[in-house]
Amino acid sequence: xxxxxxxxxxxxxxxxxxxxxxxxxxxxxxxxxxxxxxxxxxxxxxxxxxxxxxxxxxxxxxxxxxxxxxxxxxxxxxxxxxxxxxxxxxxxxxxxxxxxxxxxxxxxxxxxxxxxxxxxxxxxxxxxxxxxxxxxxxxxxxxxxxxxxxxxxxxxxxxxxxxxxxxxxxxxxxxxxxxxxxxxx
Amino acid sequence: xxxxxxxxxxxxxxxxxxxxxxxxxxxxxxxxxxxxxxxxxxxxxxxxxxxxxxxxxxxxxxxxxxxxxxxxxxxxxxxxxxxxxxxxxxxxxxxxxxxxxxxxxxxxxxxxxxxxxxxxxxxxxxxxxxxxxxxxxxxxxxx
Numbered sequence: 001x002x003x004x005x006x007x008x009x010x011x012x013x014x015x016x017x018x019x020x021x022x023x024x025x026x027x028x029x030x031x032x033x034x035x036x037x038x039x040x041x042x043x044x045x046x047x048x049x050x051x052x053x054x055x056x057x058x059x060x061x062x063x064x065x066x067x068x069x070x071x072x073x074x075x076x077x078x079x080x081x082x083x084x085x086x087x088x089x090x091x092x093x094x095x096x097x098x099x100x101x102x103x104x105x106x107x108x109x110x111x112x113x114x115x116x117x118x119x120x121x122x123x124x125x126x127x128x129x130x131x132x133x134x135x136x137x138x139x140x141x142x143x144x145x146x147x148x149x150x151x152x153x154x155x156x157x158x159x160x161x162x163x164x165x166x167x168x169x170x171x172x173x174x175x176x177x178x179x180x181x182x183x184x185x
Numbered sequence: 186x187x188x189x190x191x192x193x194x195x196x197x198x199x200x201x202x203x204x205x206x207x208x209x210x211x212x213x214x215x216x217x218x219x220x221x222x223x224x225x226x227x228x229x230x231x232x233x234x235x236x237x238x239x240x241x242x243x244x245x246x247x248x249x250x251x252x253x254x255x256x257x258x259x260x261x262x263x264x265x266x267x268x269x270x271x272x273x274x275x276x277x278x279x280x281x282x283x284x285x286x287x288x289x290x291x292x293x294x295x296x297x298x299x300x301x302x303x304x305x306x307x308x309x310x311x312x313x314x315x316x317x318x319x320x321x322x323x324x325x326x327x328x
Contacts, residue, residue, distance in 0.1 A: 063298035100304075115287055124280035134278045136304040138294045138311050140287045145311075146319055155303065158311040159319035 003010070004029070004148055004157060011150075021053025021073040023086045027152035033161070034103035035144040036116035038076050038123050041100045042083055042132075043154030044092040050151040051086060053079040058122035076119050080126035099127055100156050104179035105144050116140065186211050187236035188228070192221040192252065193274070194244040197300070202239050202274065205302045209223075209314050210236065218247030229259055234271050237314060240292070241281060242275040249273065250282075270312050274300060281317045287289060288317045 006010075006025065016039075023042075024030065032039055032054045041049035053073045060067045060128035061102035067075070072082045087097060101123050106116030120139045128136055136156075138145070144161040187210030191311035193199045194217055201214045210324070213235075215221035219251035227232050238256070253271060260268050273286040276298045286292040309315040 007318075017270065088248075099239065117284075121284055122279060124326060125284055128280055134283065134295075136294065136296050136308065137287065138308065141293070148319065156250060156307055157317065157319050158307065159317055160311070 001148075002161065002173070008096045008150065008152075016052065016054045018056050019052055019071070021051065021055070021079055021083060022105040023049065023051035023083065023090060024151035025049050025090070027150070030148075030149045030151060032149075033049075033144060033146050034105070036104060036114065036119060038101065038119040038139070039147060039149075040076075040080060040083070040101040040127070041124055041154070041156050042087060042148045043098045043100075044087060044150075045093045045098065045154070046096055047090065047102070048152060049090070049092075050149070050154055051083045052149050052151070053083060053124075054090060055079040055119065076122040076134040077126040079131075080123060080130065084132065094132055094182045097132055098135040098154060099132050100154075101127075101134060101139055101160060102145060102147055102156070104139040105141050188233065189213070189233045189237045189239065190215060190221060190224060190225030190228075191239045192216075192218065192244070192249065193239075193241040193262075195241075196226050197239070201300075202211065202305075205305050206239075206309075209309060217244040218249055218255075220246075221252050222247065222259075224257050226259055229263055229265075234260075237312070238269055238271045242270055242273065242277055242286075249275065250285060250290065253292070254284070257291060270314075271310050272296060272305070272312070274298060 012028045014030045016030055029050050037056050039054050043053045055076040056074055058076050060078040072078045076167035105115035106114035138158055147158045148157040187277050189210040189212045191199050191202045192215045194216040199214045215224055240249045273292040275323050278297045293312045296304055310317040312315045
């Protein structure tokens with residue numbers, strides 16, 4: 001972490017909690033920790049600023065008839081709408097904005113998608129609705145992630161939480177093995 | 186040094202990726218999914234499986250999804266405990282392809298073309314193929 005702080009000294013630092021987000025016009029280092037929640041980092045190369053949110057649930061309409069303004073970063077779809085709007089109001093051209101999607105951890109439960117998977121799908125669909133380009137994503141799996149985003153460069157550093165092993169995939173193979181073992185008992 | 190398989194039907198793309206990964210590991214290339222599956226199987230049988238696969242989706246003969254599904258099946262049959270890590274690298278950025286790769290086929294990351302080498306490096310850091318400044322520090326607090 002010290003290495004990252006030294007990379008851009010004197011930078012403002014923000015820790016993003018669940019259901020928080022925003023556009024950062026001043027260079028800012030934004031940290032957050034994700035489990036099944038999803039973060040989307042937006043970066044406008046032309047404007048030189050970016051935004052990010054940390055949302056908990058996939059779609060606002062499934063939970064609230066009328067979305068309260070204070071809850072817009074609680075839901076993935078509403079958070080994407082909010083940040084797309086905020087970037088546009090600041091003069092960013094959405095067609096050149098780069099988006100990176102993170103989080104959505106969680107095992108399948110009896111073959112059904114968990115909230116993590118639903119969150120990621122909601123993010124991809126909302127981004128596609130705004131014709132925003134997803135340049136990178138790092139989602140799924142069973143382990144949470146720590147994330148650091150630099151709003152003025154668009155750089156994102158990610159680290160899995162927990163033990164150093166298994167980066168990445170696939171819970172799927174492990175799940176099958178587990179089910180098979182369970183069935184054999 | 187990690188063994189890396191780069192799968193893409195474009196020679197230019199394979200060259201770009203290999204150049205980006207020059208310091209990360211020893212790269213081999215495949216021109217399509219079918220060739221990739223053959224190389225993957227041979228490596229598995231030799232007991233020297235690839236550590237990382239960079240996989241395109243749209244390719245002749247066999248696409249990236251099918252190739253990856255074959256690879257996962259082979260790993261399962263061979264009783265591999267730690268599946269090979271995969272970064273999908275495609276011009277497709279629609280929800281269906283991104284979901285399928287990461288939630289059904291176990292890709293650890295998904296990048297879209299044209300890719301920024303910095304994004305590739307970030308994915309490699311996250312998958313523990315490159316030094317990660319986040320891991321060199323205090324352990325993360327779970328919250």
